[in-house]
Amino acid sequence: MRGQPTVLHLDMDAFYASVEQAAKPSLRGKPVIVGGLGPRGVVATASYEARRFGVHSAMPMAQARRLAPHAACLVPRFGVYRGISETVMRLLAELSPLVEPLSLDEAFVDLAAGDPGAATADEALRVGTLLRARIRAATGLTGSVGLAGSKMLAKIASERAKPDGLELIPPGGERDLLAPLPVRTLPGVGPATAETLRRAGIGTIGETLRAGEDELLRLLGKAHGASVFAMASGVDERPVVPDRDTKSVSVEDTFDVDVTDRARVRFEVAGLADRCARRLREAGRSGRTVVLKVRRYDFTTLTRSETLRGPTDDPAVVREAAARLLELVDTTEGVRLLGVGVSGLADFTQEDLFAQAAQAARADRTVPAVHGAQPVHGAQAGPERPAGEDAGAAEPSPESTPGEGRAAARSWLPGLDVAHARLGPGWVQGSGLGRVTVRFERPDSTPGPVRTFSVDDPELAPGEPLPLVPDGEGSGVLIGPGSGEPPEVPVG
Incomplete structure (x- = not known):
């Protein structure tokens, strides 16, 4: 365990939904849900306005629509999210050579590896504060930052700081901080482990400690029990590991109607x-x-x-x-x-x-075309993540996140970019019965007008995403020695 809070955890706030709100002025301050829109679609993420209605990631989209009937439900634009993620990861790489991405919107940074001589609590606070400012300037988005002496506590700190905040957990008070938290907070404690502990009357981290290491070894086995007890004690020796190796690449499709042919x-x-x-x-x-x-x-x-x-x-x-x-x-x-x-x-x-x-x-053999409804992608959740993500990452995990359909542009799915020969760039609000409704606005404009067209209107075509921040803006924000003093931030 470190004597200084030099492990930084960054988690972008409601990443996919925040990107859509930044790109679409008419959605700012309103509930936004991103995910698969078919009958079996799954929520990838929801804005904080939608979360007030009980919507959360991995929830069936049909349930989310019932909870927040007035929310804007959009398909994901993964190309946009990846581009913004690359910008954020470049900013993190300027802080330290040790950056461990967990998903598209989440990463750990070892600040001590970047500047061992400046590895102090005050310096960590200053760097964390200016990092958040630089991310906002470069992307127009907000991220929450946690600082602590270990990865586990830094992640807990960033969760406590959400949304758009920064929190530092000073080394020494780990047990008091962890005691009231649910046991699922600990790394490596998933639903099955939590259920085993619940049956033994253990629901919080404090109760885990009081049960003792021997009881955890009996319940969970030697290796897992020892790991859970160490984490519950606030001991987390895991290093920040850059370039985490992807173990697999995969894609999935979930179908609106069961396929029997x-x-x-x-x-x-x-x-x-x-x-x-x-x-x-x-x-x-x-x-x-x-x-x-x-x-x-x-x-x-x-x-x-x-x-x-x-x-x-x-x-x-x-x-x-x-x-x-x-x-x-x-x-x-x-x-x-x-x-x-x-x-x-x-x-x-x-x-x-x-x-x-x-x-x-077999080169000349072709696969016969099969007509039918296009698949709607189902999702697992990732930290960001990806799951950490896609999270993500990474990416968040196997490519099973909702919405990346092969005919997305031709189907005029809600949220996708379009361009009109006379009216300019916009995005699809909805379509059906041979018509498509488009709102014409830009990230740097006021909420724009809405127009409806025939789906085969020759002047309407799929468009390219527009940058969230105009070129040149925010380039003067620096994260280096002498670049300013941090404002007051919560210290746990």
Whole structure:
């Protein structure tokens, strides 16, 4: 444990929803929900205005709509979120060489590694305060910062600081701070562990300590019990680890209506395999193990995997492996979710010669088109995260977050960017019955007018996202020695 609060945890506030509010002036101060919009869509994140109605991430979108019927429900724009995340991560990298991203909107920073001679509480407060100012200047968004002597406590501090705040937990008072918190606060304590402890009458971190290490070893086993007891005591020796290695890349689709047609299932699996391979190549990675995930009509989930002779990023190889795995699964009674992933990642490819020959022999074979409703992506939650995220990350995790449909632009989904030949840039408010309603506004404008068009209006086309902050603004905010004194901030 450190004697100074030099571990910083940054968590952007309601990241996806905040980006949409910053991009769309008419939504500022109003409830916004981002996620999949189909009958089985899931909430990715909700603005603080929507959270007052009880909406939260991982909630079914249908339930969220009932809780907040007047909220704006939008599909995610992951390209925009990734771009802003890269800006934020660059700012963190200027503070220290040790930055550990957890998702698109969350990361740890080891401030002591950036400037060991300035590793004091006062310096940490100053850097945290100016970091928040610089993020706001560069992105127009807010983030909450926690400072402490360990990763666990820094994350707790940032959660206490939300929204748009900063809190420092000085070393020495960890046990008193942790005692009243629920045991789920501890890293490594998930629903199953929490339920085991609850049955033993343990619900808070203080009760965990009073139960004693021996009891935790009996309940949870030697390794897990010892880890939980150490965390409950405020002891967290985990270092900040940069460049966390992604263990897998995957994509998933959840369907509005259970898919029973076998040809349609094959078609969807092939498309998922292509998207998964594309993400592998974009990340400069390859993998040896192809995994197929099938969630059936009754919510049972099956996974099948095949390990190749060498790592690959070739779409044809991934597609053929996924097709072979599909032959092992009975889908006749209906499928509600399909996913394809690749694990055992490497930074190079070593294609199996027989696989290459097989793909060449099949090069002229085309996958038959199957007509039907486009899939609506389902989600897991990530820290930010990703889950930490997408979180995220990372990204938050396998690419299973709602809303990244292949026909999103053509379907005029709510929240997507459009451009009109005469009226300029705008975003889709809604569509149906052959009509699409667009609000025309920019991030730096006042709330704009609303117009309705035919979905095939020749003057209306998908548009490009506009920057949240005009070029040149906020460039004078610095985070360096002598760059200013921090205002007063809460100290736990």
